[in-house]
Amino acid sequence: MEYLDVVIVGTGPAGLGAAFGLLEGGARGASSKPKAGGGASDAAPSILLLDRHGYSSGGLRNDCKMNFTWPIGFPAGVWDEATARDYLGRVEDFLRPSILEKRNVSVYAKRAERLGTSLLEVRQAHLGTDGGLELIKRLMADLTKRGVAFGLDERVLSVAPTREGGRSWIVATDKREIACRNLVIAPGRGGFSFLQDLMASLGIQYTDNVVDIGIRVETREERYSIVKDYYDPKFLFPLKTRTFCTNSRAAHVVQEKYEDGDGKPWYSVNGHAWSASRPANGLANFALLRTVTLTQPLASGQAYARMLGVQASLLGGGAPIVQRVGDFRLGKRSKAAGLNGDLYDFEPTLGSATPGDLALACPGKILEALWKAMKTLDTIVPGILHPSTLMYYPEIKLYANRPTFMDANFQALPRLWLVGDGAGTSRGITAAWASGLRASDGIRSLG
Numbered sequence: 001m002e003y004l005d006v007v008i009v010g011t012g013p014a015g016l017g018a019a020f021g022l023l024e025g026g027a028r029g030a031s032s033k034p035k036a037g038g039g040a041s042d043a044a045p046s047i048l049l050l051d052r053h054g055y056s057s058g059g060l061r062n063d064c065k066m067n068f069t070w071p072i073g074f075p076a077g078v079w080d081e082a083t084a085r086d087y088l089g090r091v092e093d094f095l096r097p098s099i100l101e102k103r104n105v106s107v108y109a110k111r112a113e114r115l116g117t118s119l120l121e122v123r124q125a126h127l128g129t130d131g132g133l134e135l136i137k138r139l140m141a142d143l144t145k146r147g148v149a150f151g152l153d154e155r156v157l158s159v160a161p162t163r164e165g166g167r168s169w170i171v172a173t174d175k176r177e178i179a180c181r182n183l184v185i186a187p188g189r190g191g192f193s194f195l196q197d198l199m200a201s202l203g204i205q206y207t208d209n210v211v212d213i214g215i216r217v218e219t220r221e222e223r224y225s226i227v228k229d230y231y232d233p234k235f236l237f238p239l240k241t242r243t244f245c246t247n248s249r250a251a252h253v254v255q256e257k258y259e260d261g262d263g264k265p266w267y268s269v270n271g272h273a274w275s276a277s278r279p280a281n282g283l284a285n286f287a288l289l290r291t292v293t294l295t296q297p298l299a300s301g302q303a304y305a306r307m308l309g310v311q312a313s314l315l316g317g318g319a320p321i322v323q324r325v326g327d328f329r330l331g332k333r334s335k336a337a338g339l340n341g342d343l344y345d346f347e348p349t350l351g352s353a354t355p356g357d358l359a360l361a362c363p364g365k366i367l368e369a370l371w372k373a374m375k376t377l378d379t380i381v382p383g384i385l386h387p388s389t390l391m392y393y394p395e396i397k398l399y400a401n402r403p404t405f406m407d408a409n410f411q412a413l414p415r416l417w418l419v420g421d422g423a424g425t426s427r428g429i430t431a432a433w434a435s436g437l438r439a440s441d442g443i444r445s446l447g
Helices: 013-022 081-095 105-114 128-145 189-202 221-228 301-315 325-330 364-380 429-446
Strands: 002-009 047-050 065-067 118-120 124-126 149-151 156-161 169-173 177-185 210-220 234-237 241-249 251-259 265-273 283-293 321-324 390-397 411-413 416-418
Touching: 002 013, 002 169, 013 047, 013 128, 013 429, 065 429, 081 429, 105 118, 105 364, 128 149, 128 265, 156 189, 177 429, 189 251, 189 301, 189 416, 210 221, 210 241, 210 251, 210 265, 210 301, 210 364, 221 241, 221 283, 234 364, 241 251, 241 265, 241 364, 251 283, 251 390, 265 283, 265 301, 283 301, 283 364, 283 390, 301 390, 321 325, 325 390, 416 429
Parallel strands: 002 047, 002 177, 047 149, 177 416, 265 390
Antiparallel strands: 065 124, 118 234, 156 169, 169 177, 210 283, 210 390, 234 241, 241 283, 251 265, 321 390, 411 416
């Protein structure tokens, strides 16, 4: 059996942030531009990062959009402004982002304000999917050079506490058993069910009653012209509805696979864009999400989302549903003949989506809030309600596990930390990285 100081489950931004945080005694900020000859020091802890995929997974792989403004990405229940700003500074010092220029924000903001809507001004960086992959390569190479090990394509089967030999935890994977003094669980949104099963097995109390449910909107850039001035505009509408994760220039809609506790798949949509080095397709896409909080009776948001995802998959023949705005306004389903790029001047970038009727799949209260937001947005940025605009359903965000923590550094049990989007400590890349750093501070404080 291997014996290590720290095992980190998950190689997304939370896991990577924790790993680099543990090595902060060395050169801080070296990941983006590694220093030559930066090998591990004698005092460096032994660290292993595990991932069930054969590659480093997580938010850095998909579009790699980063926000550097409080409170974007920082759940209020576990972050206060002063703490978040401090960690955001550390993340920015490390990643050294190129902040995007914004123009005419006040014009859009005034229009939004007159309609009871807010436009947040956020400092953003965007690498694109290809740029994100290059960043991941640099980060992993830097960690490897500094003595950190990776176990890719290695699925964690169980976690059990032990005090034998001064070690705190035994992690069993499909390839080996590892004993470690400190364990960081950072599975991301894709590992939501895994984390719930783990918390249940270890007796960690948590709530899971909030979920974001919505659509992904796809249109031509000129019909959502704000993207020329503000890459990822953050609009907050009434009825707890908001825009999220805008992509443009070389933008595509993609399908994501989720698994419930018994391994059965269900699907959500998402979006990404390539960097400026790739040819443009002139399209833009963004999520429009409504936050749903289940309170009486207190119910699982993840279970509710899974049921909606399964229902949409049933109506879509095993795939998400897509509908043109023009068809939706007429109260009729979309058909393949109307998605050919001729009548409505562009084809869906997610070709596997099934033309259909969102009203048959999306709950009425949620769909009403989304449609009101669409109409408001069309007044702020005229053009979004062009008949050719596409609406994909469902887009579901699972980051609302709310574990009970022992301390401010996200320690849930002695020497076990839960961080990242899947653990409810973040909503996005920079906050996930910050939560990993916060856990690493907790580990170093314990010695």
